[in-house]
Amino acid sequence: MAIYLEMPELDKEFPFRILVNDGDILTTPHWHREVELIYVTKGTISLGIDDVPYKLSEGEIAFIGGGLIHYVLASPGSERLVYQFDLNYFTAGNKENLDLQKMFADLIPVSPQWKPEDEAAVRSLLENMNHEALDQRTGYQFSLKAELFALITRLLRTIPKKAKQSKKLNKLATQDVLEKLDGIFSYVEAHYQEEVTLQDIAEVSGYSSFYFTKFFKKNTGKTFLTFLNEYRIDKAKWLLINSDLPVSEIITQTGFESDKTFYRLFKGSMAMAPLEYRNTMKIE
Structure with missing residues (x-):
């Protein structure tokens, strides 16, 4: 995997996936155009986003906008759910003409620095999505899409912005x-x-x-x-x-x-x- 660009293999019809990574899986610095959320379900993980180091514990979340370089260090004894989706799927026909890549890149990326009620709301959405993806009951993709739209709205409306803008925001090409x-x-x-x-x-x-x-x-x-x-x-x-x-x-x-x-x-x-x-x- 190149240090700069990762190209997740997502379904073209519905570009979204959830991965389960244990603490022995580390990722070297990379970026991708897809949005990524990391939800710690066990233990503690160490990671870096845009050259800033963080440590997250069970129940905490990292949000990584498309184009930002990030990595996860080896964190033995931990487990994390990784959510990835292509924002283009959800912004087709967007009449607000929002620069979502820039807006997402400027949000505070880790949930311990959010309001507790916002962290709890995002955690609930992520858990619901994981249950839907695992159970795959009739209509589960409709439910996943609804949860993702709710997630995007929550992030845009309530997550505070960083004091300093991101230093490296890689261009999202075709x-x-x-x-x-x-x-x-x-x-x-x-x-x-x-x-x-x-x-x-x-x-x-x-x-x-x-x-x-x-x-x-x-x-x-x-x-x-x-x-x-x-x-x-x-x-x-x-x-x-x-x-x-x-x-x-x-x-x-x-x-x-x-x-x-x-x-x-x-x-x-x-x-x-x-x-x-x-x-x-x-x-x-």
């Missing part, structure tokens, strides 16, 4: 563009520890270097070199919070040829040194 980007990102995932040239990645995409440069900038908002450096930095961040490797080894493992370049890019991205980031982001 399905064919996402599939093309997925191939590009997957190649980077397999080769980021090596030298990756513009010509290499253009050949993988099936475009000329000139057309690839235009395609990539148009659909990601950044040059490929900027993306590659950010990708390697994000890999380094993951190793900093999920391992005890020395920084010198992390630099080698993430494909940077120069320590100076790594430190410059890391500080430019996070406004702090790598070890300071490790101490800040690790959740005890």
